[in-house]
Amino acid sequence: METTEINLEQHFQNKIDNEIRIEPKDWMPEAYRKTLIRQISQHAHSEIVGMLPEANWITRAPSLKRKKILLAKVQDEGGHGLYLYCAAETLGVTRDETLRDLHSGKAKYSSIFNYPTLTWADMGAVGWLVDGAAILNQVPLCRASYGPYARAMVRICKEESFHQRQGYELMMKLAQGSPEQKEMAQDAFNRWWWPTLMMFGPRDAESGNTEASMNWRIKRFSNDELRQRFVDMTVPQAEYLGLTIPDPELKFNEETGHYEFGEIDWEEFWNVVKGNGMCNKERIDVRRTAFDEGAWVRDAATAYHEKRKQKEQQKKIS
Numbered sequence: 366m367e368t369t370e371i372n373l374e375q376h377f378q379n380k381i382d383n384e385i386r387i388e389p390k391d392w393m394p395e396a397y398r399k400t401l402i403r404q405i406s407q408h409a410h411s412e413i414v415g416m417l418p419e420a421n422w423i424t425r426a427p428s429l430k431r432k433k434i435l436l437a438k439v440q441d442e443g444g445h446g447l448y449l450y451c452a453a454e455t456l457g458v459t460r461d462e463t464l465r466d467l468h469s470g471k472a473k474y475s476s477i478f479n480y481p482t483l484t485w486a487d488m489g490a491v492g493w494l495v496d497g498a499a500i501l502n503q504v505p506l507c508r509a510s511y512g513p514y515a516r517a518m519v520r521i522c523k524e525e526s527f528h529q530r531q532g533y534e535l536m537m538k539l540a541q542g543s544p545e546q547k548e549m550a551q552d553a554f555n556r557w558w559w560p561t562l563m564m565f566g567p568r569d570a571e572s573g574n575t576e577a578s579m580n581w582r583i584k585r586f587s588n589d590e591l592r593q594r595f596v597d598m599t600v601p602q603a604e605y606l607g608l609t610i611p612d613p614e615l616k617f618n619e620e621t622g623h624y625e626f627g628e629i630d631w632e633e634f635w636n637v638v639k640g641n642g643m644c645n646k647e648r649i650d651v652r653r654t655a656f657d658e659g660a661w662v663r664d665a666a667t668a669y670h671e672k673r674k675q676k677e678q679q680k681k682i683s
């Protein structure tokens with residue numbers, strides 16, 4: 366490494382260690398830039414693919430109020446995707462490139478969105494559990510070292526908090542409803558519990574990116590730390606709803622003050638990540654179709670931009 370590069374790297378790491386944000390025009394090591402592009406674009410893809418399992422239920426929501434809530438939530442997720450694609454663009458990658466990687470299956474997105482939403486209770490379970498897990502993972506990202514990512518996360522977390530609450534409220538209504546409604550809530554809980562624990566990523570021992578991401582203060586907590594936090598937070602919430610946690614090994618450890626839980630099916634996790642989950646193919650097909658069918662909007666926006674540019678040039682000449 367050249368002396369100037371060592372100095373630049375030292376200066377960069379000093380900024381990180383002193384909690385000074387890195388901004389798009391600042392020097393940064395290539396590996397830092399690449400890891401941010403990887404994480405931010407995967408995060409953006411998760412948001413827009415994450416719209417699909419819930420969008421399936423908009424037309425079937427049981428009341429106008431629930432329909433409005435669900436519509437607003439799904440729209441928020443589209444917005445989160447946009448902020449995150451913009452944040453990724455500040456690192457020198459185009460939106461076309463990131464989307465191409467999603468459509469070709471090269472880019473990952475969260476495993477959780479490859480599970481089907483079978484009943485209305487799934488809308489409660491997704492909001493309560495999936496958004497609950499997302500908040501735990503994302504609040505620390507508001508302090509990520511890269512400015513555009515951290516700032517995008519502030520607004521995203523505020524909206525996720527509303528998403529989590531509406532999910533819990535929906536579950537509460539079902540859990541306090543008729544025996545059939547309670548059974549529906551329990552069934553959704555049973556199906557979403559384990560996939561939600563997988564959202565936090567592989568065990569720390571198998572998490573290849575954590576060490577570097579923590580040194581760069583992109584990640585503040587490891588996958589296992591956040592997963593444990595989620596279990597500790599969610600078990601009392603489930604108890605309040607009168608639902609049973611689908612894990613016979615779950616028990617509270619008085620000494621550590623934490624819940625111990627059963628083994629996650631890591632084979633299932635990696636299978637879903639590799640593209641073989643229940644809905645992987647369907648999700649990507651829908652995204653590709655939406656992209657192709659939206660080509661006319663992008664063409665119209667480009668043509669309008671060109672027209673405006675020409676008009677401005679003509680004004681300058683005359």
Ligand code: FAQ
Pocket residue numbers: 403404407408409411412415416442473474475476477491495496499502503563564565566567571572573574575578584588638
């Ligand atoms: N699914 O070394 P690590 C949401 C991959 S947004 C698929 O531990 P890292 C909002 C990982 O990419 C949910 N792949 O990786 C919403 C890596 O592969 P690579 C998304 C996974 O980055 C709610 C490999 O495994 N949230 O829910 C998963 O240090 C409701 C090794 O893993 C974010 O993206 C997984 N679950 O830690 C929307 C938050 N886990 O890239 C709609 C930002 C790991 O080396 C409805 N991201 N992999 O080929 C992060 O915090 C991190 O990237 C982690 C993974 C924690 C996800």
